[in-house]
Structures are given as structure tokens and as C-alpha cells.
Amino acid sequence: MKKRLGLMVLSMVLVFALLVGCSGKDSETSTGDNNNQNEAKGELVDGTYLVKDPVSDHGNYGMAIMEVANGEISSFEYVEILATSGEEKNENNYNYAEGLAVIANLNEQFNETKDIEKVDFDAVTGATHTKENFKRIVNELMDKAAKGEKYEPVYKDGEYTATAEEASHGWLGEVKIVVKHGQIVGLDYYEYAVEDMEGKKVVFDEDNKPVTGDDGKPVTEAVQISAGERKSKDNYSYLESMEVMSKMQKLIIDNNGVENLDVDSVTGATNTRTTIIELVEKALEGAKL
Incomplete structure (x- = not known):
């Protein structure tokens, strides 16, 4: 009788352990699914995010930095930089006025809408390459912000x-x-x-x-x-x-x-x-x- 009772208790313990183990696995899977859902929804993680393009054969490149606070974009800036001087393109060092106008317009639109799909890339003519870079870099920033891949500066300005x-x-x-x-x-x-x-x-x-x-x-x-x-x-x-x-x-x-x-x-x-x-x-x- 005692032997049979002992076997019953042991069986109940094993069943309970299996149930707890399965519950833990379900919980882990659920957490992973939630993270994926957050990324899919485009929910942004607070922090600073930066994307810098490689220097082009023309000696310049694009760079953008974005701040997220309370899950919302609080600031954003896209610039194109001259590699030798480190200066941002402006009317004093860059003679392509259309390109400068496109950069200013795209920055203004995105800071207002906070949505790349709502940016009118035909609002200002010219600078096709800049428009393509802007859209790609913004998408890269949004992807980083959704994943929480925050930027940490390496040097003092x-x-x-x-x-x-x-x-x-x-x-x-x-x-x-x-x-x-x-x-x-x-x-x-x-x-x-x-x-x-x-x-x-x-x-x-x-x-x-x-x-x-x-x-x-x-x-x-x-x-x-x-x-x-x-x-x-x-x-x-x-x-x-x-x-x-x-x-x-x-x-x-x-x-x-x-x-x-x-x-x-x-x-x-x-x-x-x-x-x-x-x-x-x-x-x-x-x-x-």
C-alpha cells in the first residue's frame, strides 16, 4: 500500500514538473512574439539613433541623427558633409542650389510628418540621389529605433x-x-x-x-x-x-x-x-x- 502511494505521489510530481516546463516555454515564446509585434508595429524605443553613409567618390556623404522620446520622434536632422573639411554643405561651399533646397525641404517635411510615407519627394525638383539617400537613411533609422539599437558616441565633439x-x-x-x-x-x-x-x-x-x-x-x-x-x-x-x-x-x-x-x-x-x-x-x- 505504501509502495503504491509513493508511486502515485511521484507520478503527480512528474506531471506537475512537465506542466511548469511547458508553461515556461509558452511564456518565452509569447515574449519573443511580443518583441516581433512591437517591431512590426513600428513602435520606437527611446534613445539616440545615427546613420552615416560611406564617403563617396565625390568626397562627400550623408548622415542623419534622430532622437526618440516617449516613443515619438522628438528631433531629426539629415545633412550632407564634405569629407575634407567636415562642413555641412551650404551655399558658401557647395554650388548646387537645387541640392541644398532639397535637403532643407525634406528635413522640414519629415520633422512635420514624422512619417517617410507622407513626405512628398516631388515638392522640390532635382537632387535625385539625395532623395534616394534620404529615404533609405530614414528607413534605416526607423528600423534601428524599432529594435532599440541606440547610438553611443565615441568621441567628444x-x-x-x-x-x-x-x-x-x-x-x-x-x-x-x-x-x-x-x-x-x-x-x-x-x-x-x-x-x-x-x-x-x-x-x-x-x-x-x-x-x-x-x-x-x-x-x-x-x-x-x-x-x-x-x-x-x-x-x-x-x-x-x-x-x-x-x-x-x-x-x-x-x-x-x-x-x-x-x-x-x-x-x-x-x-x-x-x-x-x-x-x-x-x-x-x-x-x-
Whole structure:
């Protein structure tokens, strides 16, 4: 009798344990479904959200930042930035008035409606590429806000500079970095002559292509360089160095710094590449949050 009673109690315990386990699984599934439903409904999580496009071949890019408070968009701004100066496009640095008008109009419309589907992209003509970028970036921001993928700034806003300790072949390297919203928005690396000196430049044809000699090498001509003059294709014949400067600028802005920077795509002018990385690290020493 006691044995039978013991078996009955054990059976009841096992059944109860199974019921509790199933209930827990149902609860977990329900919670996951609720999260998915929240995303599907487009409910926004309070916080700051940012999207920054890669630097284009034209040396500019789009960036937008959005604040969400109490589940609603409280502020939004889309800008297009010049990579070298870190300045937002404006009438003083950008001569495409239609493009500026489109940016202003789209910002105004979205801040009023808070709904990309209600934005009239035909309200202002022109700047088709900007309109496409604006819509894509807004959708990316809304997706981040629905998932709660908040943005955390990496650096303190401001301008940061660093200069190489010594010149190389008469040229001294320097970098200027602009940070906004915790992001590197502008990077200008340049080298300037520390004294008057003679140099060479490559000769270009009418199509702006280097003229080559019988030996297959670019034809050069002598030039006089003044102290303080920036290195450029007008006074320097090693064009690969210029290309490396441009590529490194893009890489560092896109990567928002030099940490874990993939430089495999940048070949040639190794010393220039190394100097840029070292100076950027030096300039940003006091900028990290």
C-alpha cells in the first residue's frame, strides 16, 4: 500500500514538473512574439539613433541623427558633409542650389510628418540621389529605433590636430580632424614644405592624364616650391602618395577612427599611410569618451 502511494505521489510530481516546463516555454515564446509585434508595429524605443553613409567618390556623404522620446520622434536632422573639411554643405561651399533646397525641404517635411510615407519627394525638383539617400537613411533609422539599437558616441565633439615630429624630404605632415555627434565627419591630412626648395611635377595632357615618355614613366618638369606650400600634383611627382592620402581619408572617416582599420586595400606609399595613422591616433588621444 505504501509502495503504491509513493508511486502515485511521484507520478503527480512528474506531471506537475512537465506542466511548469511547458508553461515556461509558452511564456518565452509569447515574449519573443511580443518583441516581433512591437517591431512590426513600428513602435520606437527611446534613445539616440545615427546613420552615416560611406564617403563617396565625390568626397562627400550623408548622415542623419534622430532622437526618440516617449516613443515619438522628438528631433531629426539629415545633412550632407564634405569629407575634407567636415562642413555641412551650404551655399558658401557647395554650388548646387537645387541640392541644398532639397535637403532643407525634406528635413522640414519629415520633422512635420514624422512619417517617410507622407513626405512628398516631388515638392522640390532635382537632387535625385539625395532623395534616394534620404529615404533609405530614414528607413534605416526607423528600423534601428524599432529594435532599440541606440547610438553611443565615441568621441567628444570638436576639432583635433596633430603634427609630425620631423619633416621627410622637406615635407612635414599634419592632420586636422572634425568630430560631430561623436563621429569623425572631416579629416584633412596634408604635408607642407618646411623651406623653399626645388621639386618636380608630372606633366598632364588635355584629358588630365599623365604624359608618359619612351621609358613608360610619367614625364616631369622642374618646379620651385615655397615654404608653407602644400604638397599636391602641382609640385610633387609621386602621384601614388596623393592617392594614398585620399584613400586613407575615406577609410578613417568610414571606420570612425583607426582602431581595427583594414588598410589592405591601400597599397603603395607605405610611409605616408603609416604617418597618417600615427597622426590620427595622436590627434584623437584626448577625444575619446
